[in-house]
Amino acid sequence: MDKQPKFKRRAEARPDEVLDAALEMFLEKGFAAAKVEDVARRAGVSKGLVYLYFPSKDALLEAIVRRAISPVADSALAQLAVVEGDPRVALRRVIGALMVQLSDPQRMAIPKLILREAWQFPKVAEMYRREVLDRAIPAVTALLQRGMDQGYLRQLDAELTVRSLVGPIAVHLMLAEVFDIAPGDGLALERFMDNHLAILFDGLSAHPMEHGQ
Structure with a gap:
């Protein structure tokens, strides 16, 4: 009791x-x-x-984002920091967990809010960058670079590859939430993830001749 x-x-x-x-x-x-x-x-x-x-009202917004996103980011970053072997396994796991989180309307409300407000209010974008992007982008860049150095991935620009990884996710959400353009069954996050990763990994995978296999 x-x-x-x-x-x-x-x-x-x-x-x-x-x-x-x-x-x-x-x-x-x-x-x-x-x-x-x-x-x-x-x-x-x-x-x-x-x-x-x-x-302040800014403090409210910052607390909203921190409450919803920080635990997810902390968990994802902790997983990425200890990855060994093929980084595609970790990327699939982390992106899958992100899709699960976005399936929760309470958590999905945060990207909606950022997409709607960031253009007009730079403080909103700056806060989201500080709390999320400035932590996540270096971690994913390092993961991709390790995968390239170890021969799992093609030799590409790791920093630009991060944009290719997250860009389609951002555009998918923006099309739905800003322009009201979505698949017939809604966001279809699981289908989107499978489709996105299939295209991404086929483009990233090293050919046998490129690393001596």
């Missing part, structure tokens, strides 16, 4: 409730139009309580 006082459990839950409300308001109204009082009203708390946890 949980002996923790009810009011304490409620207080501990409030930051997440505020973030849930903020995400809903940012998606409904846009980051610029949404006000902190809107967030407070949706969360059922006072405006002062919101500021107690989050000193």
